[in-house]
Amino acid sequence: MFVERNVSLQALNSFGIAARAAQLVRVRHEADVRDALADAELAAPGKFVLGGGSNIVLTGDVKATVLKVEVPGRRIVGQTERHTLVEAGAGENWHDFVAWTLDQGLPGLENLALIPGTVGASPVQNIGAYGLELQDRFHELDAIDLHTGERFTLDAAQCGFGYRDSVFKHHAAHDGDFGLAGRALILRVRFALPRAWQPVLGYLDLERKMQEEGVHQPSARQIFDWIVAIRRAKLPDPAVIGNAGSFFKNPTVTPEQCQDIIGRDPHVVHYPMPDGSVKLAAGWLIDACGWKGKSVGNAAVYDKQALVLVNRGGRQHPATGGEVMTLAKAIQTSVYERFGIRLEPEPVVV
The missing domain is CATH 3.90.78.10 (UDP-N-acetylenolpyruvoylglucosamine reductase, C-terminal domain)
Known part of the structure; x- marks a missing residue:
């Protein structure tokens, strides 16, 4: 584990807001989290988990120790009767992971193309777009408890998914509550991609693309390309604005x-x-x-x-x-x- 001090966070949040962190630890392995939890100097200010920085607004400097999640890895885990299971490290770029699944011949995530952020942040927000939400393709995740240092696994029901919501966005109000905000750091996420794939269509923008191109049974790759084009036409690139x-x-x-x-x-x-x-x-x-x-x-x-x-x-x-x-x-x-x-x-x- 290496601790960086007085770190600028401007390049680590997509809004480009100028703020600093008193100390920052880059988490590439589970052991990095345990080392940070065991370090007495890092204990007092608390912990703040940072993924791709695409869904935060910094209103000042961060006094808590920033745990910058950079856990890598992509792999096909196996198959069930209905699904192919794939896994990605929490630090993987979300859009790159979606493109990778298609490169493996595994459709199912194409409607979620070009959503900014990391794989680890995707279940926190239950990201969604164009008729599909993360929970529709979610299998389970591994996380580490920032209070105890223990690793645990959650399935979809335990994640408490709602519209742009999950258990990771709620604090436990009472003993026994299962709110995990500020308590869990996601390490890896596994997805269940349908073997009998069917396109998710119906949004007006996609219907327009189908009419414009005369394609009424688009492939997953076509849907991916259309959504990338639609989002780029509507939304600013964080690298530019x-x-x-x-x-x-x-x-x-x-x-x-x-x-x-x-x-x-x-x-x-x-x-x-x-x-x-x-x-x-x-x-x-x-x-x-x-x-x-x-x-x-x-x-x-x-x-x-x-x-x-x-x-x-x-x-x-x-x-x-x-x-x-x-x-x-x-x-x-x-x-x-x-x-x-x-x-x-x-x-x-x-």
């Missing part, structure tokens, strides 16, 4: 609430859900309130997609975490006043 991807969750409402909104705004973008609720497009709600392109300091709403907040000051004059959250709260207030809907941020605010 700092951002944390979609900043707000798409809210769900009752059919009655949706009809009330449609009565006032007939063009509201909405999607019926299997449980009878209706998902509204948060980006549309924000755009309807006139926020696209507006800014607070160097934090701005992306002019091509209102769901994305960006750092328009670059690396030289970056937006602060305070500017980002001031803008986010102003958007939340505006959407609530017009639609009666409370938007919930996706990123973790540190």
Whole structure:
């Protein structure tokens, strides 16, 4: 284990916010975590787990010891009657892992192409896009308890997946509760990819691609390529314009609430859900309130997609975490006043 002191985190968060860590440990092996837990000098400030930094907003320097997850590895574990099981280290780049599965002839994750971040962060957020969520392909994961140093394995039920939610985002309020926020560091994740693959279609953008190209039975690789093109057209590259991807969750409402909104705004973008609720497009709600392109300091709403907040000051004059959250709260207030809907941020605010 090697401990880095007074480390800049600007290059380690996709927003490009300038902040520093008092100490940082790069976790490439399980032993690195145990060494960090056993080090008396690192015990007092607590621990902060950092993956790809694509889903956080830093509002100041981090006093806790940063455990930067860089566990490598990709492998095919085996097969069941219905699935092929594949595993990736938590430090692997998510998009690169999706591309790798397709290169192995294993479809199933293509709808989740180009989502920023690492494999280890994917179950924390239960990432999802274009009709597919991580939980639909999840098998199990290995993690290490940051209190005891013991390794443990969780299946899908134990992860408590919800919409952009999991047990890793909740603290245990009482003894016996199973909240793992701040307590677990994910080491490896295993996925169950369907052997009898069927494309997941139905989103408007994908239907348009099918019509444009005259392809009505696309392959997994075609869907992958289409989604990469769609996302690149809509979303800024964090390497060029700092951002944390979609900043707000798409809210769900009752059919009655949706009809009330449609009565006032007939063009509201909405999607019926299997449980009878209706998902509204948060980006549309924000755009309807006139926020696209507006800014607070160097934090701005992306002019091509209102769901994305960006750092328009670059690396030289970056937006602060305070500017980002001031803008986010102003958007939340505006959407609530017009639609009666409370938007919930996706990123973790540190």
